Amino acid sequence: xxxxxxxxEQLNHPESPLQLETPLIQxxxxxxxxxxxxxxxxxxxxxxxxxxxxxxxxxADPIWPQAGHGAMLSKRDGRIDPLQLLRALRRSLIQHKxxxxxxxxxxxxxxxxxxxxxxxxxxxxxxxxxVDLVVICSALGSTKLLQCLGHQRPMDxxxxxxxxxxxxxQAEQWSGWPAVLTCGGINLIPHEPDRLWIGATLEPGLIADxxxxxxxxxxxxxxxxxxxxxxxxxxxxxxxARPRERPAPLLEELEPGLLLASGHYRNGVLLTxxxxxxxxxxxxxxxxxxx
Ligand SMILES: Cc1cc2nc3c(=O)[nH]c(=O)nc-3n(C[C@H](O)[C@H](O)[C@H](O)COP(=O)(O)OP(=O)(O)OC[C@H]3O[C@@H](n4cnc5c(N)ncnc54)[C@H](O)[C@@H]3O)c2cc1C
Numbered sequence: 001x002x003x004x005x006x007x008x009e010q011l012n013h014p015e016s017p018l019q020l021e022t023p024l025i026q027x028x029x030x031x032x033x034x035x036x037x038x039x040x041x042x043x044x045x046x047x048x049x050x051x052x053x054x055x056x057x058x059x060a061d062p063i064w065p066q067a068g069h070g071a072m073l074s075k076r077d078g079r080i081d082p083l084q085l086l087r088a089l090r091r092s093l094i095q096h097k098x099x100x101x102x103x104x105x106x107x108x109x110x111x112x113x114x115x116x117x118x119x120x121x122x123x124x125x126x127x128x129x130x131v132d133l134v135v136i137c138s139a140l141g142s143t144k145l146l147q148c149l150g151h152q153r154p155m156d157x158x159x160x161x162x163x164x165x166x167x168x169x170q171a172e173q174w175s176g177w178p179a180v181l182t183c184g185g186i187n188l189i190p191h192e193p194d195r196l197w198i199g200a201t202l203e204p205g206l207i208a209d210x211x212x213x214x215x216x217x218x219x220x221x222x223x224x225x226x227x228x229x230x231x232x233x234x235x236x237x238x239x240x241a242r243p244r245e246r247p248a249p250l251l252e253e254l255e256p257g258l259l260l261a262s263g264h265y266r267n268g269v270l271l272t273x274x275x276x277x278x279x280x281x282x283x284x285x286x287x288x289x290x291x
Contacts, residue, residue, distance in 0.1 A: 001048075001076045003273035008080070011088040018088045021179035022078035025052070028069035029184055029220075037072040048075035065183045065222040078179040079189060082269055101125075108134060108145045110255075118257050133286055135259045135279055139241035142262045151254050154244040155263050157206050161213050161237040162199030165230040184220050188227075195233065202266075208237045240265050251278050257286055 004020055012018045028034035034051075041049040050073045057064055057071055093100060104124040111120055117130035136142045139155070146153050174190045181188040189197040201212040213235065217223060241263050243250050248265035261279050264271055 007273045011092055016088040016091045018084050020078055023075045023178045024077035024180045025071050025073050025178040026182040027067045027071045029067055031069055034069040063224045065219050067222055133257045135261055137261045139262055155241040156244055157239045158242050159203040159208055159237055159239055160200035161208050163213055164234040165196045166233045167194045167230045186216055253282055
């Protein structure tokens, strides 16, 4: 919450606009969760958290999913459009004269300590390069590169599907809706007067299950009629990299000059600035040590 507003200010540019859309509201799924939310909001008065009682939620328009236990409003939380973010990062990298190459690293080799440049990268476009420092951030592709160097960091794929829905007339007004409404771990994001994104499923493996989107759309039987009656406009899916038997993310200095910043599972966008800060600090440290 501290880093994101500063990042948005720095990255926002007429050619690649970027905003942080706020706030986020998370519905409580049980009386216990509601109790925890109330305690959290009162113990952190400066955090922008506010508990909303159920009576206020029932007056929302269009009618929200009703779990009956109130909700947490987080005023400084929200959403960044991930495609706009990628465009903004790409523009900033080019401005900083970072060379971008769309190719795979097929092998990473450790050279003997007598070499000034300690690492050798072999890329799919046939290049062979010697470098001082490597940051591995290739999600599911990281495991193979690390294995050749004797580091075991297995990760599993967890597939996520998202639906874009066209709503019927009753749900056209979004007044009072937050940038993101979260219900049982599913995000509801309005993005046009009558359109909504809903996501994402959590499916082990690489193959999307059509039944999983149906279950998601029912919101654990809390879906209002306007959501149930909506029409499918589009859908997509992606893979998250979840570290096996280790918590996400994997931020490690594995050897001098070899950093791993990957395995972000469900929070890679949220953690982008924090991960970048960790990487930056470790690069600075490595450069000072080697000079
Ligand atoms: C449906 C869905 C919804 C999500 N919602 C959220 C959310 O609300 N909030 C949030 O914070 N996160 C969310 N995530 C998770 C988030 O997208 C990931 O955590 C994030 O993308 C991880 O970023 P990454 O750069 O580490 O990995 P990735 O985005 O997986 O990128 C890894 C890149 O490495 C490249 N690569 C692989 N192997 C090699 C190689 N050998 N050489 C060179 N390049 C290689 C790949 O081509 C890829 O471009 C969601 C994910 C999905 C699928």
